[in-house]
Amino acid sequence: MDNLIVVTHAHVMQIDIDEGKAVGVQAEVKGKPVTFRAAKEIVLSAGAINTPMLLERSGIGQPSRLEALGIPVHKALPGEGENLQDHWNAYLKQLVT
Ligand SMILES: Cc1cc2nc3c(=O)[nH]c(=O)nc-3n(C[C@H](O)[C@H](O)[C@H](O)COP(=O)(O)OP(=O)(O)OC[C@H]3O[C@@H](n4cnc5c(N)ncnc54)[C@H](O)[C@@H]3O)c2cc1C
Known part of the structure; x- marks a missing residue:
């Protein structure tokens, strides 16, 4: 695929926001700071906690x-990070003889 670059050992630290628009991300790649600029949009999919x-x-x-x-407020979003729900499980094992 010529329109996809996968960067490994990259840890995103922050999204750059300019006039209310996400324009890039700041990351550490193999321990070195790197800024990535978005050509169009950013898909944020770092998991339920991150x-x-x-x-x-x-x-x-x-x-x-x-x-x-x-941290300077770019966008007030009161519910952010407030609705993480654990999935409670109860395991039952029974020996059938
Ligand atoms: C124990 C367990 C069992 C599960 N079992 C099931 C199941 O049986 N069936 C089911 O459908 N779902 C299951 N889930 C839920 C499922 O794993 C998640 O819903 C799914 O993985 C979410 O996908 P995601 O891509 O949004 O996030 P994730 O899979 O969490 O991926 C996020 C990725 O972002 C990376 N990342 C995070 N922060 C940064 C950062 N700052 N910079 C760069 N990268 C970053 C992480 O390393 C990770 O690779 C289970 C979850 C857990 C914890």
């Missing part, structure tokens, strides 16, 4: 929480 964490680090979330951490 996705809201990345949004919050980028200034999207509950204003009081972000301000307490010294």
Whole structure:
């Protein structure tokens, strides 16, 4: 595929937001800081915990929480990171003889 580049050993630290629009991401690739600019859009899919964490680090979330951490608020999103639900399981085993 000539329109896909996969970068391994990359850890995204923050989304760059310019005038309310996500325009790129800052990452560490093999320990070195790298900035990626988006040609069109950014798909954020870092999992149930890291996705809201990345949004919050980028200034999207509950204003009081972000301000307490010294993160400039780009977008107030009060429900961000507030609805993680554990899947409770009860395992039953029975020996059939
Ligand atoms: C124990 C367990 C069992 C499960 N069993 C099932 C099941 O049987 N059936 C089912 O349908 N679902 C199951 N799930 C749920 C399923 O795994 C998730 O719904 C699914 O993996 C979510 O996919 P995702 O791509 O959104 O996130 P993930 O699979 O979590 O992928 C996120 C990726 O982002 C990467 N990442 C995170 N932060 C950064 C960052 N800052 N920079 C760069 N990369 C980053 C992570 O390394 C990871 O590779 C289970 C989950 C768990 C924990």
